[in-house]
Amino acid sequence: MKISFILNGTETCIDVAPDKRVIDVLREDLCLTGTKEACGSGECGACTVIADGETRLSCLMLAAQLEGRNLVTIEGLGSEKSLHPVQEAFMEHGAVQCGFCTPGMVLSAVALLKKNPGPSREEIRKGISGNLCRCTGYQKIVDAISEAAVKMGRPDK
Amino acid sequence: MLNIGMSIPRLDARKKVSGLEKYAADFYGLDFVWAGVKRAGIPHARIRGIEIESAKKIPGVINVLTCRDVKGSNRQGVVRKDEPVLADDRVRHCGDAVALVIAEDKMALSRALEQIIPDYDPIPGVFDPEEALKTEAPLVHEDNPEKNLLMKGFLSTGCAENAFNECDAVVEACFEVPFQEHAYLETEAGWALLNKDDRLEIVVSTQTPFRDRAEVSEAIGIEEEKIRIIAPYCGGAFGGKDGVTVQSLLALAALCCPERPVKMWWGREESFISSAKRHMARLYYRLGAKSDGKFHALEARIYYDTGPYDHLGGVVMALGLEHAGGAYRIPNTDLKAWSVYTNNPVGGPFRGFGVVQVTAAMEQMVDMLAVELAIDPVELRLRNALGKGDKNPIGVTMSGSTGIEECLATLKGNPLWEDREKWKSKAGSFKRRGAGMTSVMQGMGYGPVVPDVANAKIELTEGGKFRVFCGVVDMGQGNATTYAQIACEVLGQDIRDMELVLPDTSKTLPSGSASASRTTYTFGNALIGAAEILKERILKCANRVFMNGEGSDIALIPGGVRNIPSGQEISLSEIAGLLGNSERLAVSRFQAPVSTETPAEDPILRVYGVPHVIFSFGAHAAFIEVDELTGRIEVVKYITVTDCGRIINPQLFEQQMQGGVAQGIGYALMEDFVTERGFVNTPDLATYIIPTAMDMPDMDSITVDAYEPTGPFGLKGAGEVACNGPLPAIANALADACGIRVLRSPLTPERVLAEMNKEK
Ligand code: FES
Numbered sequence: 001m002k003i004s005f006i007l008n009g010t011e012t013c014i015d016v017a018p019d020k021r022v023i024d025v026l027r028e029d030l031c032l033t034g035t036k037e038a039c040g041s042g043e044c045g046a047c048t049v050i051a052d053g054e055t056r057l058s059c060l061m062l063a064a065q066l067e068g069r070n071l072v073t074i075e076g077l078g079s080e081k082s083l084h085p086v087q088e089a090f091m092e093h094g095a096v097q098c099g100f101c102t103p104g105m106v107l108s109a110v111a112l113l114k115k116n117p118g119p120s121r122e123e124i125r126k127g128i129s130g131n132l133c134r135c136t137g138y139q140k141i142v143d144a145i146s147e148a149a150v151k152m153g154r155p156d157k
Numbered sequence: 158m159l160n161i162g163m164s165i166p167r168l169d170a171r172k173k174v175s176g177l178e179k180y181a182a183d184f185y186g187l188d189f190v191w192a193g194v195k196r197a198g199i200p201h202a203r204i205r206g207i208e209i210e211s212a213k214k215i216p217g218v219i220n221v222l223t224c225r226d227v228k229g230s231n232r233q234g235v236v237r238k239d240e241p242v243l244a245d246d247r248v249r250h251c252g253d254a255v256a257l258v259i260a261e262d263k264m265a266l267s268r269a270l271e272q273i274i275p276d277y278d279p280i281p282g283v284f285d286p287e288e289a290l291k292t293e294a295p296l297v298h299e300d301n302p303e304k305n306l307l308m309k310g311f312l313s314t315g316c317a318e319n320a321f322n323e324c325d326a327v328v329e330a331c332f333e334v335p336f337q338e339h340a341y342l343e344t345e346a347g348w349a350l351l352n353k354d355d356r357l358e359i360v361v362s363t364q365t366p367f368r369d370r371a372e373v374s375e376a377i378g379i380e381e382e383k384i385r386i387i388a389p390y391c392g393g394a395f396g397g398k399d400g401v402t403v404q405s406l407l408a409l410a411a412l413c414c415p416e417r418p419v420k421m422w423w424g425r426e427e428s429f430i431s432s433a434k435r436h437m438a439r440l441y442y443r444l445g446a447k448s449d450g451k452f453h454a455l456e457a458r459i460y461y462d463t464g465p466y467d468h469l470g471g472v473v474m475a476l477g478l479e480h481a482g483g484a485y486r487i488p489n490t491d492l493k494a495w496s497v498y499t500n501n502p503v504g505g506p507f508r509g510f511g512v513v514q515v516t517a518a519m520e521q522m523v524d525m526l527a528v529e530l531a532i533d534p535v536e537l538r539l540r541n542a543l544g545k546g547d548k549n550p551i552g553v554t555m556s557g558s559t560g561i562e563e564c565l566a567t568l569k570g571n572p573l574w575e576d577r578e579k580w581k582s583k584a585g586s587f588k589r590r591g592a593g594m595t596s597v598m599q600g601m602g603y604g605p606v607v608p609d610v611a612n613a614k615i616e617l618t619e620g621g622k623f624r625v626f627c628g629v630v631d632m633g634q635g636n637a638t639t640y641a642q643i644a645c646e647v648l649g650q651d652i653r654d655m656e657l658v659l660p661d662t663s664k665t666l667p668s669g670s671a672s673a674s675r676t677t678y679t680f681g682n683a684l685i686g687a688a689e690i691l692k693e694r695i696l697k698c699a700n701r702v703f704m705n706g707e708g709s710d711i712a713l714i715p716g717g718v719r720n721i722p723s724g725q726e727i728s729l730s731e732i733a734g735l736l737g738n739s740e741r742l743a744v745s746r747f748q749a750p751v752s753t754e755t756p757a758e759d760p761i762l763r764v765y766g767v768p769h770v771i772f773s774f775g776a777h778a779a780f781i782e783v784d785e786l787t788g789r790i791e792v793v794k795y796i797t798v799t800d801c802g803r804i805i806n807p808q809l810f811e812q813q814m815q816g817g818v819a820q821g822i823g824y825a826l827m828e829d830f831v832t833e834r835g836f837v838n839t840p841d842l843a844t845y846i847i848p849t850a851m852d853m854p855d856m857d858s859i860t861v862d863a864y865e866p867t868g869p870f871g872l873k874g875a876g877e878v879a880c881n882g883p884l885p886a887i888a889n890a891l892a893d894a895c896g897i898r899v900l901r902s903p904l905t906p907e908r909v910l911a912e913m914n915k916e917k
Pocket residue numbers: 036037038039040041042043044045046047048057058059060
């Protein structure tokens with residue numbers, strides 16, 4: 001089935017089985033391996049993507065559901081040279097260890113800050129509670145998101 | 158320019174936040190095929206036969222293999238090689254691999270896996286380590302002369318039996334701790350290719366590439382020289398990838414489809430059912446002291462459930478036994494431990510390596526004794542804390558830096574700890590607050606017999622930069638970045654001019670496993686050696702250019718060398734051009750120091766790693782709030798005070814503390830890998846609960862001013878020590894809040910509530 005959607009800002013048309021999971025489409029057909037799979041059943045958040053501004057779990061989403069959507073994956077958020085402020089803050093504040101949760105965590109944080117640009121630490125913890133991280137204990141992730149919120153709130157920066 | 162002591166963000170962070178870092182799970186390759194495993198699904202059975210022909214006929218299925226197709230020994234394991242790659246006549250736990258399928262796509266793969274139906278003759282299993290030691294227990298390995306015993310260890314000093322009679326206070330309890338799942342986010346994954354020239358390349362998420370190569374070679378029957386193992390950054394490991402997971406299976410699969418990449422990636426459920434866990438343990442403890450609080454006698458009987466295979470279970474037991482008495486002077490001890498085969502999930506290495514279990518027991522005993530003696534818990538620990546030169550509970554002299562006293566003293570003076578009574582009094586209605594603490598310690602390295610060696614290699618590139626060949630895997634700890642920092646420090650360079658080559662058996666040199674809190678200590682020391690050699694060569698070469706005599710005042714500066722008196726400079730790329738290719742490369746070997754003492758009558762314990770000479774230490778405090786209505790414990794604040802020697806990178810150090818505490822809090826409060834007669838009841842992240850951001854408190858990671866003379870720039874290992882603390886600290890806080898002890902962890906709301914009701 002032909003499916004048209006916007007992927008990381010680019011009009012994209014692919015021909016895949018409509019019931020293929022979006023995570024597989026991304027990783028296997030489009031070589032976008034930044035989106036990770038860590039459970040395949042909606043429990044970990046590693047496969048988080050942003051569809052029309054909302055976070056979605058790409059392991060629970062089927063290719064047919066991409067039609068007409070605007071999809072952002074970690075690869076489309078910033079580039080290696082010019083990172084998104086949330087990515088920058090994750091790097092600077094030590095919020096990355098093994099990094100396997102990081103893409104999903106970063107996208108959840110971006111979506112959170114869009115809805116709530118000045119979250120408290122408690123609100124951040126709640127906002128990322130669907131994303132599991134086994135390495136960090138979350139503290140530096142919360143630090144990074146708080147810092148990113150401050151930076152993004154300052155238009156001069 | 159400062160390197161050592163600076164919080165330099167890890168070098169891999171940029172690629173990781175951009176989603177560009179390639180993990181083992183991210184390799185696909187042109188025209189690749191999938192390999193997958195049929196799991197036993199039954200804890201103990203004889204295999205009468207396996208019907209694979211109908212699975213082979215499914216379109217898209219390339220081949221189905223069983224043990225008959227394995228040319229090598231078909232056995233894996235590090236110490237005792239008792240685990241089949243593919244089960245031969247028996248299965249011994251639900252996760253055993255019985256057949257291997259190679260297919261064109263995932264669909265064909267999963268159809269074939271369903272189609273394979275082994276013909277089992279179930280045999281009674283054994284599911285408890287103490288039961289398994291009884292004479293009538295079913296045997297897990299019929300050929301084991303010691304029946305279900307994998308390994309036992311006895312250590313003692315003084316005469317505990319008599320000494321208990323001399324004590325003024327004695328406490329006694331039996332603790333039980335559950336299996337804990339590593340739950341790394343990247344499940345076991347790899348990619349293999351048999352090249353035209355018959356060479357086998359395996360990219361895999363592993364902590365032990367060099368050892369894996371030897372294991373695969375023997376198990377599958379391929380010469381070691383023909384195997385290349387490449388280890389990218391792991392998506393978490395924590396001990397769970399210390400040893401072979403997908404490697405041998407991938408090798409088998411690759412052999413039957415030459416020149417086509419084979420991919421294997423276990424699903425979460427497969428990972429949970431078949432991977433190794435932290436050993437379940439039951440611990441019987443008795444501790445006695447004199448009225449002045451001096452510990453006088455300790456007795457411990459410790460049973461580790463190692464499941465059906467060794468998988469380092471003997472070594473885990475030995476390290477636990479060595480740490481059974483904690484960081485204290487105890488003149489009379491009688492310590493015994495057993496590592497026992499059962500048909501439960503495989504027990505194996507997990508951050509802390511047997512020490513987590515004994516710390517939970519010992520440190521609760523200490524608090525129970527503190528109550529009995531009416532001595533403050535920190536004070537009681539201070540009165541007994543080991544100092545350098547003291548003999549530890551197994552009678553071995555503490556010869557490395559020993560900062561437990563400093564850690565305890567720092568915690569004692571911490572404002573939050575000092576003000577804890579005030580904090581506790583502010584609990585809301587139906588809430589009770591408590592503060593609890595614990596000491597922690599963790600030995601470093603392989604112990605006295607197995608050589609704890611690293612081989613570092615560093616190159617001055619033609620472009621005048623430096624390339625560090627990392628021999629030890631970075632599974633997320635950030636050791637690769639620390640290596641770069643160490644090389645920068647020796648060579649006076651900027652971290653941006655460092656390039657890292659990750660472990661690869663064809664490029665880097667064998668340097669042991671990423672485990673045992675040794676990664677930075679051992680490899681870091683080797684790297685200092687290699688960098689010094691290279692530095693000397695560079696300076697010598699520069700001296701010739703400057704036409705200086707020996708001993709002139711010249712120095713490495715970022716990107717070059719300066720002749721200090723004249724100010725003349727030469728760039729490193731020019732130097733690289735002047736040096737021969739082999740001169741641009743320097744290598745150095747480091748072997749960690751070992752103890753010469755033999756603490757046990759049974760010298761085999763030395764082979765299993767006892768005793769260690771270098772330990773990291775800490776004192777932790779947990780501040781908790783208990784809901785009287787639900788029994789739920791919330792950890793509100795957590796403090797770690799740590800002696801890991803000098804800290805090279807505070808940010809990476811804090812990551813280790815916070816991550817270790819998080820896994821410890823999970824272990825203390827919620828993580829319980831439940832099995833019922835060998836069947837797994839918690840096969841996924843919906844049933845096996847790990848902490849989310851909402852479950853974690855803010856943590857203070859404090860260090861004491863410490864220096865380990867044998868460490869690279871004074872460092873000691875920091876990877877494991879923190880995870881030992883949360884269970885005893887929280888259990889002690891619970892006793893402080895509610896006056897109860899829940900001896901079986903995790904401390905779930907149900908168990909806490911039940912115990913509170915008993916008290917009423
Ligand atoms: S992989 Fe999608 S939620 Fe875990």
